[in-house]
Amino acid sequence: MKVAMIGWEYPPFKVGGLGTHCYWLTQHLANLGVKVDFYVPKRSRAINVKEKNLKVIEIGITKVYPYDRVEEGALEGDFFESVNTYNELCAEKIHGNYDLIHVHDWLTVKAGINLKHKLGKPLIVTIHSTEFDRSGWLNPNEYFINVEKEGMERADRVIAVSHYTKKVIVDNYGIPEDKIRVVHNAVNHVGEGKKKRKIVLFLGRLTIQKGAEFFLRAAKRVLEKEDCLFVVAGGGDMLPRLVDLSVELGIANRVMFTGPLTDEEVKHLYRIASVYVMPSVSEPFGITALEAASAGAATIVSKNSGVKEILKHCLTVDFWDTDEMANKIIALLRYDPLRRAITRNAKRDLNFITWERTAQKTLEVYREVV
Amino acid sequence: MPAICMYFEVHQPFRLNRFSVFNIGENFNPFEVYFNHKLNKVLFERAVRKCYLPTNKLILELIEDTDRNFKVSFSLTGTFMEYCDALAQEVMRSFQDLVETGCVSLICETYYHSLSSLFEDLSEFKEQVEMHRNAIRSRFGYEPKVFRNTEAIYDNRIAKEIERMGFKGIITEGTEKILGWRSPNYIYRPVNAPNLKVLLRNHRLSDDIAFRFSAVGWEEYPLTADKYARWLSSCEGEIVNIFMDYETFGEHNWPESGIFDFLYHLPREVLKYPNNYFVTVDEAVERFSPVGEIDVPFAISWADNERDVSPWLGNEMQIACFNELKEIGKMLKDKGDEDLLKLWRLLQTSDHLYYISTKGFADGEIHKYFSPYSNPYEGFINYMNILQDLRRKVEGGRL
Numbered sequence: 001m002k003v004a005m006i007g008w009e010y011p012p013f014k015v016g017g018l019g020t021h022c023y024w025l026t027q028h029l030a031n032l033g034v035k036v037d038f039y040v041p042k043r044s045r046a047i048n049v050k051e052k053n054l055k056v057i058e059i060g061i062t063k064v065y066p067y068d069r070v071e072e073g074a075l076e077g078d079f080f081e082s083v084n085t086y087n088e089l090c091a092e093k094i095h096g097n098y099d100l101i102h103v104h105d106w107l108t109v110k111a112g113i114n115l116k117h118k119l120g121k122p123l124i125v126t127i128h129s130t131e132f133d134r135s136g137w138l139n140p141n142e143y144f145i146n147v148e149k150e151g152m153e154r155a156d157r158v159i160a161v162s163h164y165t166k167k168v169i170v171d172n173y174g175i176p177e178d179k180i181r182v183v184h185n186a187v188n189h190v191g192e193g194k195k196k197r198k199i200v201l202f203l204g205r206l207t208i209q210k211g212a213e214f215f216l217r218a219a220k221r222v223l224e225k226e227d228c229l230f231v232v233a234g235g236g237d238m239l240p241r242l243v244d245l246s247v248e249l250g251i252a253n254r255v256m257f258t259g260p261l262t263d264e265e266v267k268h269l270y271r272i273a274s275v276y277v278m279p280s281v282s283e284p285f286g287i288t289a290l291e292a293a294s295a296g297a298a299t300i301v302s303k304n305s306g307v308k309e310i311l312k313h314c315l316t317v318d319f320w321d322t323d324e325m326a327n328k329i330i331a332l333l334r335y336d337p338l339r340r341a342i343t344r345n346a347k348r349d350l351n352f353i354t355w356e357r358t359a360q361k362t363l364e365v366y367r368e369v370v
Numbered sequence: 371m372p373a374i375c376m377y378f379e380v381h382q383p384f385r386l387n388r389f390s391v392f393n394i395g396e397n398f399n400p401f402e403v404y405f406n407h408k409l410n411k412v413l414f415e416r417a418v419r420k421c422y423l424p425t426n427k428l429i430l431e432l433i434e435d436t437d438r439n440f441k442v443s444f445s446l447t448g449t450f451m452e453y454c455d456a457l458a459q460e461v462m463r464s465f466q467d468l469v470e471t472g473c474v475s476l477i478c479e480t481y482y483h484s485l486s487s488l489f490e491d492l493s494e495f496k497e498q499v500e501m502h503r504n505a506i507r508s509r510f511g512y513e514p515k516v517f518r519n520t521e522a523i524y525d526n527r528i529a530k531e532i533e534r535m536g537f538k539g540i541i542t543e544g545t546e547k548i549l550g551w552r553s554p555n556y557i558y559r560p561v562n563a564p565n566l567k568v569l570l571r572n573h574r575l576s577d578d579i580a581f582r583f584s585a586v587g588w589e590e591y592p593l594t595a596d597k598y599a600r601w602l603s604s605c606e607g608e609i610v611n612i613f614m615d616y617e618t619f620g621e622h623n624w625p626e627s628g629i630f631d632f633l634y635h636l637p638r639e640v641l642k643y644p645n646n647y648f649v650t651v652d653e654a655v656e657r658f659s660p661v662g663e664i665d666v667p668f669a670i671s672w673a674d675n676e677r678d679v680s681p682w683l684g685n686e687m688q689i690a691c692f693n694e695l696k697e698i699g700k701m702l703k704d705k706g707d708e709d710l711l712k713l714w715r716l717l718q719t720s721d722h723l724y725y726i727s728t729k730g731f732a733d734g735e736i737h738k739y740f741s742p743y744s745n746p747y748e749g750f751i752n753y754m755n756i757l758q759d760l761r762r763k764v765e766g767g768r769l
Contacts, residue, residue, distance in 0.1 A: 225391060313747075323390065324390065326391075327390040327391045327392065331391060331751040341687050
């Protein structure tokens with residue numbers, strides 16, 4: 001089987017779960033004997049891949065841009081242009097004897113639709129996040145919704161990264177359930193090794209979707225009862241507002257903002273944090289929760305998330321219920337038996353959550369249409 | 371040619387309210403705030419409607435219809451009786467009617483359906499057994515002869531204490547762990563309590579009703595009264611003990627499952643076999659003599675696959691709560707504060723620990739069925755927060 005997969009980011013250039021997913025999916029598909037040509041925009045440095053069945057092909061020239069939702073103003077600018085150009089170039093330049101075309105999110109949907117038409121091959125669209133998720137359900141942008149909707153309608157199969165996302169797709173895009181398959185993401189184990197400290201960690205882009213504001217409001221409540229350090233890791237357009245908020249709440253001396261971090265720095269934080277909180281407003285999956293768990297942190301995740309479908313040993317909370325979030329953070333800090341039970345049991349779960357399994361399930365979807 | 375001894379556990383716990391860490395140390399009436407009275411009322415009244423009233427009525431009819439040859443035994447926990455006092459006195463009256471037939475034995479247990487038998491110091495256990503014995507005496511004018519510990523938890527130490535307290539018999543699980551090759555269908559004697567008789571639950575035949583009756587995938591499905599009576603008649607031994615939760619009738623198995631038809635036909639089908647007959651637990655310990663000894667150095671129970679105390683003390687969260695309970699108890703004992711003592715005892719009800727079990731699939735499903743929490747971790751946080759509040763109240767001296 002030979003697949004043309006069109007992506008947007010690929011390590012070392014990645015910002016979110018999309019890049020991680022594409023990297024491990026393609027590696028393991030190649031291991032399973034699927035020939036994958038992975039198309040990606042050309043970046044300043046070349047991507048090195050040494051895998052028999054896997055070729056990474058760079059198309060066009062673009063700067064590195066965030067994959068996530070962009071500020072309204074930028075829609076008219078470079079970012080929007082780059083996406084369009086990339087999609088057009090893909091549609092134009094990709095030829096060959098493929099059995100199917102696989103694209104990811106709205107970023108590459110247009111190329112997928114055109115190639116399906118041009119090559120006459122089945123199209124698979126994986127949805128890692130929808131416009132509703134990225135906008136935090138506040139003023140979602142019609143343009144993106146329409147691109148996503150068209151892509152899913154034209155696709156032969158839609159892969160959702162969780163049942164949570166499947167429901168969004170059915171309810172908000174009117175896509176028939178029987179066309180959608182759920183394939184969960186996986187995790188590369190970070191591993192323990194550092195002594196845990198009384199650190200409560202948030203890690204993610206500082207956008208409305210990720211709910212860092214709720215993390216700070218919960219922190220305020222926790223600090224009324226417990227002394228600990230809160231770390232907000234990651235960059236994003238909300239950073240200045242969040243710093244202001246921490247001052248306003250009077251907790252600035254117990255909250256550390258790290259800005260964007262390298263992979264190694266992220267791993268270090270996972271390893272020293274006792275509690276990881278993912279308070280997303282809407283999280284299609286949430287790989288970070290698995291990464292944190294693999295480093296021995298006890299996790300609290302938003303009820304609006306996909307990851308809780310496979311990470312059973314975690315605490316869940318409504319993202320807006322900051323008092324309950326604080327109650328659970330304090331419980332994890334205070335009650336060692338609780339924290340130990342959750343981290344130990346979660347690690348057992350993680351043994352079954354592998355990228356190989358993600359690739360196998362994806363391959364099953366391929367076989368349905370080829 | 372065995373006697374059939376049917377016994378039902380009737381229990382309702384006082385489930386807890388959502389109690390956050392921010393509630394600890396606040397000023398409130400703990401009897402109102404610790405317990406979720408609204409949920410408890412709904413669940414209790416549902417059980418009254420679906421199980422207690424209809425099943426009591428049916429059993430009373432069956433006793434009359436069989437010329438008092440159908441006999442059963444009950445243990446009504448102290449918390450259950452308190453529910454009846456507050457919400458459904460007609461349920462208590464219907465149990466009194468049943469006892470008046472003379473075909474119903476009442477069994478003694480710890481008033482709070484607690485794990486006090488596992489405390490290092492058994493004085494609290496003895497007090498709770500006495501409390502229950504007195505409650506049965508005053509409500510029913512009945513003197514219980516047989517003891518059944520919470521979920522049939524049993525070991526040599528408990529047996530010895532129960533013998534000392536003057537009981538004639540004790541009930542536990544007929545598990546292979548203590549019987550080996552021997553049959554549960556006889557009366558045994560505890561190795562260290564020669565005056566006590568042990569009634570052993572026949573778990574296969576009991577669970578055929580309690581767990582498998584509605585199991586469509588079971589090879590014997592559907593279970594009919596005549597088939598079941600045939601199995602009973604072909605049992606060798608002297609007595610078959612069929613013990614289960616009373617809520618098996620109407621709650622765990624819905625009326626649509628045919629459970630009430632099954633119960634309706636069962637006495638007549640059993641009595642069709644000339645050598646079969648029903649006994650109460652009190653009659654059983656009068657009539658039969660022990661055929662051998664059982665030696666149980668480690669606690670067993672009738673719950674889960676393991677038949678031990680792991681459903682309540684199987685993980686470190688449960689053990690932490692249990693230790694906390696014991697600690698609070700030590701601080702409380704000499705205070706003489708009745709309200710705090712009552713709260714502590716209500717929090718001892720074993721269900722609170724059962725909800726925190728993290729056991730794997732087969733049993734986990736059953737734990738989930740009974741639990742008011744979405745997972746055991748939530749159960750732990752809530753229970754532990756309340757215990758912390760109680761500890762603070764005890765340390766502070768008074769409510």
